[in-house]
Amino acid sequence: MKPIDVPTRNFPTAKEECRNLPPHPEYDGPGSAYELAFKDESFLLRQDMRGVRMQLELTKPEVLLNEHDVKSTIVIFGSARILSAEAAQSLLAAAEASGDETQLRIARSKLAMSRYYEEARRFAEIAxxxxTRRGRPVVIATGGGPGIMEAGxxxxxEVGGKSVGLNIVLPHEQYPNPYITPELCFRFHYFGLRKMHFLMRSVALVCFPGGSCGSGSASAFRTVRPACRSRRRPILLFGREFWTKLINIDLLIETGMISAGDEKLFxxxxxxxxxxxxLEAEPELSSINAP
Known part of the structure; x- marks a missing residue:
């Protein structure tokens, strides 16, 4: 026999309460304080409620990820502007038809960079x-947008796995890509809480050109260093040529922007x-995936 949940039996849940509320026309109008606090959108959106909203934004993904048994993730970072090979080929064909040299130069560069889309897609397939084959899946997680995120x-x-998308509200709307598991597609307002969710379950960070890892000379270090302060995990940089051009590690160490030894994190x-x-050779990841 299923045990009785006494508090639930004795009191209606908040959901039941909201569903069964009788109307009170004289107090239901605009500006009335009669609405239940947790159902009052205008109240929840006040500046005073920022702490509550931050707690909700931390808690909602945490609860749903736990419900879907997502305990470990491999996080893929990278540019939203890197195209798939097919899209890059189409762009090049259009540029060639136009005869515009600037468009041609950009299209050729896009085609060259599209290899990273294909590598991200292939990496997510393999991982x-x-x-999954080893019986304890580690789930791919991305920022949920286009480009490298879409590829992940x-x-x-494409191999029947689930994946997480941690999208963010931006001035120019970033829509989630169509490949995220719908139950694991989240939208954030607070950048800090989004970053926390990237790191909380991560067992590895995989950085492709662009995105939060590649937007500045030391931003890759700033993005992932918190992960290394809490617990060591592998951090992979795809494309040595790109990263060594972008990041002058010797200069960063010399000027104190990073500490000597930080370069060994990557x-x-x-x-x-x-x-x-x-990643297969990493002891911690191997133990997570042990049959």
Whole structure:
């Protein structure tokens, strides 16, 4: 016999209360304080309620990720502007037809960078397939947008896996890509809480060009260093040529922007297969995935 939940039996839940509230026309109008506090949107959106909203934004993903048994993630960072090979080829064809040299130069660059989309997609396929095969899946997580983020979610989707998308409200709306598991597609207002959710379950961070890891000379270090302060985890940088041009590590150490030894937090990789081989050799990740 199922045990009785006495508090639930004795009192209606908040959901039941809201569903069964009788109307009170004389107090239901604009400006009335009669609405239940947790149902009063105008009250919850007040500046005074920022702390409550932050708690909600921390708690909602936490509760739903737990409900879907998402305990560990491999986080993929990267530019929203990197195209798939198909999209880049179409862009190049249009540029060639136009004859515009500027468009041609940009399109050729986009096509060259599209290899990172394909590597991100392939990496997510391999990671999802291998982790699922071992019986204790580690789920791919991205920022939920286009470009490299789409590639990560797409790779997991195409092999039947689930993946997480942590989207953010931006001045120019960033829509979630179509490959995220719907139950695991979240939208954030607070950047700090979004970053916290990136790190909370992460067992590895995989950084492609652009995005929050590649928007400035030391931003990759600032983005992932909190992860290293809490618990060591592998951090992979796809594309040595790109990263060594973007980040002058010797200068950063010399000027005190990072500490000597911080450069050892990262490892360069070129292909999806190489990246997975690095992660497979990690003792902690191996133990998570042990049959």
């Amino acid at each position: 999802t397939t291998e982790c 979610n797409r790779g997991a989707y 490892q360069y990789v070129e292909t999806a297969e190489e990246a997975w081989a690095v």
